[in-house]
Amino acid sequence: MATQIMCPPITPLSSSISNICGSVNSLSCLDQISSDQHHIFTDGSVFQPYFDITGSYLVHSNHSVHIQQQGQKVTWSYDSASLAHRLQAQYINATHIVGIQTRLNLLTRCIVLFIIQIEVTGNRKYCHQGSIAPFSDICELPANYTEKICRTN
Numbered sequence: 495m496a497t498q499i500m501c502p503p504i505t506p507l508s509s510s511i512s513n514i515c516g517s518v519n520s521l522s523c524l525d526q527i528s529s530d531q532h533h534i535f536t537d538g539s540v541f542q543p544y545f546d547i548t549g550s551y552l553v554h555s556n557h558s559v560h561i562q563q564q565g566q567k568v569t570w571s572y573d574s575a576s577l578a579h580r581l582q583a584q585y586i587n588a589t590h591i592v593g594i595q596t597r598l599n600l601l602t603r604c605i606v607l608f609i610i611q612i613e614v615t616g617n618r619k620y621c622h623q624g625s626i627a628p629f630s631d632i633c634e635l636p637a638n639y640t641e642k643i644c645r646t647n
Contacts, residue, residue: 542566544588545617551645568593568612576600581610589614595624597633604633608641619646 548563559572559579566585573579578600583593591612598605607630612622621644626632632639
């Protein structure tokens with residue numbers, strides 16, 4: 495039998511990351527949920543993701559992002575000649591994912607942490623937006639750097 499973990503009620507994706515699962519310091523709610531556990535809302539309901547975004551997708555030039563989804567866990571990797579990206583994320587409801595992405599500059603060895611929010615609209619279809627985490631170095635990026643990328647086919 496899967497272990498059940500009670501987490502705070504889920505708030506809309508537009509809320510800040512600190513409101514999604516307590517505070518930034520208590521993201522352990524996301525960390526506690528392993529692939530063999532179900533997310534249990536405080537009202538007792540259980541969800542499974544509606545869609546699967548697993549796949550490899552061409553993004554820039556000849557570089558691909560590789561996404562792996564296992565239950566409610568999502569990881570991705572994206573490498574270029576100068577950058578390496580890694581994401582660890584968790585579905586917070588049937589269509590929304592929240593996680594932390596590292597961006598390593600291979601030349602300077604500087605690491606930027608991003609808070610990533612993903613809205614999944616179909617199998618292999620999603621939009622993600624990311625912003626630099628408040629506690630992160632910014633390296634060569636502008637302080638207000640954000641990204642928004644959608645995959646629709």
